[in-house]
Amino acid sequence: MPSVYIEIVKECPVTGARAGILHTPRGGFPTPLFMPVGTRAAVKTLSPEELKEAGAEVILANTYHLFLRPGEGTVENAGGLHRFMNWDRGILTDSGGFQVFSLGALRKITEEGVAFRSHIDGSRQALTPEGATKIQEALGADIIMAFDECIPYPADYAYALSSTERTGRWALRCVKAKTRGDQALFAIVQGGVYNDLRRMSAEYMAALDLPGYGIGGLSVGEPKGVMYEMLGAVTGCLPKEKPRYLMGVGTPDCLVEGVALGVDMFDCVFPTRVARNGTAMTYRGRLPLRNACYAEDFLPIEEGCGCYACRSYSRAYIRHLLKTGEIFALRLLSLHNLYFIARFMRDVRSAIIKGDFPNFRKNFLENWQY
Amino acid sequence: MPSVYIEIVKECPVTGARAGILHTPRGGFPTPLFMPVGTRAAVKTLSPEELKEAGAEVILANTYHLFLRPGEGTVENAGGLHRFMNWDRGILTDSGGFQVFSLGALRKITEEGVAFRSHIDGSRQALTPEGATKIQEALGADIIMAFDECIPYPADYAYALSSTERTGRWALRCVKAKTRGDQALFAIVQGGVYNDLRRMSAEYMAALDLPGYGIGGLSVGEPKGVMYEMLGAVTGCLPKEKPRYLMGVGTPDCLVEGVALGVDMFDCVFPTRVARNGTAMTYRGRLPLRNACYAEDFLPIEEGCGCYACRSYSRAYIRHLLKTGEIFALRLLSLHNLYFIARFMRDVRSAIIKGDFPNFRKNFLENWQY
Numbered sequence: 067m068p069s070v071y072i073e074i075v076k077e078c079p080v081t082g083a084r085a086g087i088l089h090t091p092r093g094g095f096p097t098p099l100f101m102p103v104g105t106r107a108a109v110k111t112l113s114p115e116e117l118k119e120a121g122a123e124v125i126l127a128n129t130y131h132l133f134l135r136p137g138e139g140t141v142e143n144a145g146g147l148h149r150f151m152n153w154d155r156g157i158l159t160d161s162g163g164f165q166v167f168s169l170g171a172l173r174k175i176t177e178e179g180v181a182f183r184s185h186i187d188g189s190r191q192a193l194t195p196e197g198a199t200k201i202q203e204a205l206g207a208d209i210i211m212a213f214d215e216c217i218p219y220p221a222d223y224a225y226a227l228s229s230t231e232r233t234g235r236w237a238l239r240c241v242k243a244k245t246r247g248d249q250a251l252f253a254i255v256q257g258g259v260y261n262d263l264r265r266m267s268a269e270y271m272a273a274l275d276l277p278g279y280g281i282g283g284l285s286v287g288e289p290k291g292v293m294y295e296m297l298g299a300v301t302g303c304l305p306k307e308k309p310r311y312l313m314g315v316g317t318p319d320c321l322v323e324g325v326a327l328g329v330d331m332f333d334c335v336f337p338t339r340v341a342r343n344g345t346a347m348t349y350r351g352r353l354p355l356r357n358a359c360y361a362e363d364f365l366p367i368e369e370g371c372g373c374y375a376c377r378s379y380s381r382a383y384i385r386h387l388l389k390t391g392e393i394f395a396l397r398l399l400s401l402h403n404l405y406f407i408a409r410f411m412r413d414v415r416s417a418i419i420k421g422d423f424p425n426f427r428k429n430f431l432e433n434w435q436y
Numbered sequence: 437m438p439s440v441y442i443e444i445v446k447e448c449p450v451t452g453a454r455a456g457i458l459h460t461p462r463g464g465f466p467t468p469l470f471m472p473v474g475t476r477a478a479v480k481t482l483s484p485e486e487l488k489e490a491g492a493e494v495i496l497a498n499t500y501h502l503f504l505r506p507g508e509g510t511v512e513n514a515g516g517l518h519r520f521m522n523w524d525r526g527i528l529t530d531s532g533g534f535q536v537f538s539l540g541a542l543r544k545i546t547e548e549g550v551a552f553r554s555h556i557d558g559s560r561q562a563l564t565p566e567g568a569t570k571i572q573e574a575l576g577a578d579i580i581m582a583f584d585e586c587i588p589y590p591a592d593y594a595y596a597l598s599s600t601e602r603t604g605r606w607a608l609r610c611v612k613a614k615t616r617g618d619q620a621l622f623a624i625v626q627g628g629v630y631n632d633l634r635r636m637s638a639e640y641m642a643a644l645d646l647p648g649y650g651i652g653g654l655s656v657g658e659p660k661g662v663m664y665e666m667l668g669a670v671t672g673c674l675p676k677e678k679p680r681y682l683m684g685v686g687t688p689d690c691l692v693e694g695v696a697l698g699v700d701m702f703d704c705v706f707p708t709r710v711a712r713n714g715t716a717m718t719y720r721g722r723l724p725l726r727n728a729c730y731a732e733d734f735l736p737i738e739e740g741c742g743c744y745a746c747r748s749y750s751r752a753y754i755r756h757l758l759k760t761g762e763i764f765a766l767r768l769l770s771l772h773n774l775y776f777i778a779r780f781m782r783d784v785r786s787a788i789i790k791g792d793f794p795n796f797r798k799n800f801l802e803n804w805q806y
Contacts, residue, residue: 106760107753113764114748136731136756144734144752152748361506364514378484378522382514383477386506390476393763394483 068277070209070250072097072309072330078423082301082328085418088124088309090208091248092148092156095123097309098325098414100316100407101158101333106131107141107151110338111397112404114153119374120401121408124156124209126333129201130165134184134191138204146206158209158333161198161240161254164216164282164314175215177232195239203246211280212240214254219287226258234270241274252311254280259292261299268303278309281329285315294323301328318347318410319434322427325414337407341399344388347406351435353381355399360385373405374398438647440579440620442467442679442700448793452671452698455788458494458679460578461618462518462526465493467679468695468784470686470777471528471703476501477511477521480708481767482774484523489744490771491778494526494579496703499571500535504554504561508574516576528579528703531568531610531624534586534652534684545585547602565609573616581650582610584624589657596628604640611644622681624650629662631669638673648679651699655685664693671698688717688780689804692797695784707777711769714758717776721805723751725769730755743775744768 073094074086087094102109102117105128109117117125127147132138144150147157166173166180173182179194193201195213202210214233217226237253244251253271257263271279281300284293297312304310309330315321316334324332337347346353348368353360355367366376367384375384375398387395417426443464444456457464472479472487475498479487487495497517502508514520517527536543536550543552549564563571565583572580584603587596607623614621623641627633641649651670654663667682674680679700685691686704694702707717716723718738723730725737736746737754745754745768757765787796 106756106762108757108762108764111763111767113767131760135760136752140732140752140756143732144750150750150753152753362510362513374483380514380520382506382510383520383522386476386510387478390501390505392476392478393481393766394478396763397481397483397767 068250069248070277070309072278072307074307076419078326078418079421080424081326081427082298083325083418083423084328084330085415086330088156088330090124090156090250092154092208095156096412096415097330098321098411099123099331100321100411101126101331102338102404103333103335104151105335106135107147109400109404110342111393111400114151116374116397116401117153117404118155120404121412122155122404124158124331125153126158126160127205127207128162128165129159129198129205130162130193132159132205133162133193133201134186138201142204142206148206156209157207159202159205159207159211160313161202161211161213162193163198163214163254166193167216167218177235179213195236196243199240199243199251203244203249207249209250209252209278212237212251212253214256214282216283216286217256217258219259221258223260223263226260226263230256230258230263230267234267237271237274241276250277252276252278252280254282254313255300255304256283257296257300258283259288259296261295264296264299265303268300272303272305276308278311279304280311280313282313284312285320290320290323293320294327297324297327297329316407318407319431321407321410322414322430325418326423326427337403338400341403342396344395344399346399347403350433355381355385356388357385367402368406371402371405371409373402375402438620439618440647440679442648442677444677446789448696448788449791450794451696451797452668453695453788453793454698454700455785456700458526458700460494460526460620462524462578465526466782466785467700468691468781469493469701470691470781471496471701472708472774473703473705474521475705476505477517479770479774480712481763481770484521486744486767486771487523487774488525490774491782492525492774494528494701495523496528496530497575497577498532498535499529499568499575500532500563502529502575503532503563503571504556508571512574512576518576526579527577529572529575529577529581530683531572531581531583532563533568533584533624536563537586537588547605549583565606566613569610569613569621573614573619577619579620579622579648582607582621582623584626584652586653586656587626587628589629591628593630593633596630596633600626600628600633600637604637607641607644611646620647622646622648622650624652624683625670625674626653627666627670628653629658629666631665634666634669635673638670642673642675646678648681649674650681650683652683654682655690660690660693663690664697667694667697667699686777688777689801691780692784692800695788696793696797707773708770711773712766714765714769716769717773720803725751725755726758727755737772738776741772741775741779743772745772
């Protein structure tokens with residue numbers, strides 16, 4: 067048995083939705099699962115205790131950022147990421163691929179890997195499949211990701227083909243480079259927006275027989291319909307008994323549709339980023355709390371929400387904090403938004419278990435305004 | 437019995453230090469007491485629960501800031517400051533005098549009060565003794581302060597005399613304007629750096645027979661020796677059975693010396709402001725955690741400290757958060773510094789009660805480096 071595996075509890079008879087438990091060395095976590103992002107070994111503004119209160123089970127940290135600062139050696143010397151950041155539940159580290167490719171003109175891709183300049187000090191750096199694996203072993207997350215290239219949108223077929231094949235070869239090199247037995251390595255399916263390349267990549271990765279699979283290179287600018295088509299193609303080719311993780315997706319409509327297409331895990335900065343812009347997420351849509359209409363609104367962000375922010379503070383108070391630049395506002399909104407997403411995922415899961423997911427999905431998408 | 441009064445538990449036989457209990461409608465709080473500053477109805481970066489964990493009993497909020505944003509009417513409509521900000525212990529509001537006078541060229545003082553332009557939008561505003569009292573009644577703190585002029589340093593004798601006399605007349609107008617019986621009004625002793633004016637002001641205010649007295653206009657640039665001389669002159673003239681509150685002072689050496697001169701209450705942004713600059717306060721002096729020497733220092737901020745930051749995180753982790761701009765670092769340092777100051781005040785108090793304050797003071801001042 068690998069250190070991380072999924073137990074499927076219930077499948078939707080109509081859609082591809084599944085409810086399960088992601089088993090990890092840090093415990094079993096219900097799926098579908100949303101993972102908050104703690105890029106630099108901290109989910110912005112929040113403490114680990116607050117993340118737990120918000121229902122977070124697995125959080126994501128970024129290899130690229132931690133490699134540059136403080137360096138994986140420091141994290142390793144601290145006793146690993148869990149101890150460094152005081153988080154005893156699950157951690158997943160991405161491979162750094164996505165961040166490195168986002169550097170644009172600052173990076174150069176070869177078969178060996180990617181040479182780039184640090185966005186912090188311009189220093190010359192490199193990441194390879196072997197290097198990214200070694201860094202992630204030093205960081206010590208429970209789930210680590212294979213080094214991949216996130217194909218930009220749009221990209222022509224020839225480029226997408228050669229990049230997808232290279233990502234496949236890189237995944238194999240990550241498998242060979244891996245030495246720790248207590249971490250699960252997930253490969254990342256690429257293929258751009260080409261149905262056949264997505265299937266080719268999924269089949270190639272499936273053949274590596276890894277404990278789980280990421281689906282990358284989506285939500286990078288393509289229309290949502292294209293994303294859903296690609297997702298369907300990929301999950302159709304991935305083994306049913308392994309977890310599927312759609313990377314970088316986190317708006318409620320995409321979460322529901324991703325689940326319907328068989329996805330088990332998601333991560334996204336969306337809930338915490340919009341929080342820091344002053345926006346609360348609710349079942350009725352978004353609440354831009356800086357707006358003047360909330361100046362004397364003494365209701366909680368969302369009536370019926372059990373989060374600390376909603377139990378203790380009014381929209382008027384949070385608006386006041388936002389308008390005066392008080393950091394506490396960002397904490398309250400980050401906490402609320404993560405609590406909202408966790409609650410939403412629990413609702414999705416319980417709809418699947420009750421056999422009511424198709425209805426839930428329909429009702430939600432009809433009423434969701436964003 | 438007024439709504440706020442002090443019960444003196446023990447007096448130092450050598451110095452003027454006193455240990456007591458400040459009784460308020462929100463409970464009794466041990467003195468000497470340090471009050472964290474929550475300028476805009478929030479102690480920067482922290483939640484009320486964290487403030488309690490840090491040992492905060494009474495916090496300060498600013499009339500000037502809350503008058504401009506969100507406006508005292510909004511706070512009143514919210515049910516008052518305690519409810520607005522979810523704080524059920526003591527609150528003291530200053531009168532706005534200090535902030536208005538800090539505006540320099542933007543304000544004009546007359547016998548009536550102060551006309552000024554808002555630092556936010558340049559709008560024309562005014563504060564008078566009656567206005568400041570009315571605003572503080574709307575805000576609803578447990579202790580409110582009389583409107584005063586903070587005399588700049590240096591200021592000549594003639595100016596200091598006329599300003600101190602006017603502050604006296606203003607205090608009387610505040611007494612007359614006050615309507616709520618559940619709030620305690622403290623007057624503020626001024627007098628610049630002139631011994632006789634300080635005594636004159638203290639005697640004038642003492643004659644008003646208020647439940648407590650602020651000592652203002654100190655720590656505004658004058659040498660510490662001058663501040664201590666003024667303090668001694670003032671506390672010698674104030675009634676022993678009333679609380680004395682030294683405004684805007686909060687470095688540990690000044691706290692100890694203030695206590696030795698008979699002060700019961702202090703407030704200062706110092707602990708939270710230096711926290712946001714990356715500096716931790718400890719019994720051995722300050723720790724500038726951004727420094728490279730902490731990069732692989734896996735000790736807590738201060739060994740033996742029981743605060744959440746010290747129980748859970750290393751200097752290396754906090755330094756990493758500071759270097760990468762993570763807000764969580766500011767929370768951890770703010771919490772630690774307030775915890776440190778509260779612990780320090782408890783140590784001062786217990787030295788007074790044990791009859792050991794002169795020794796405590798000597799040892800502390802000999803070892804304190806800043």
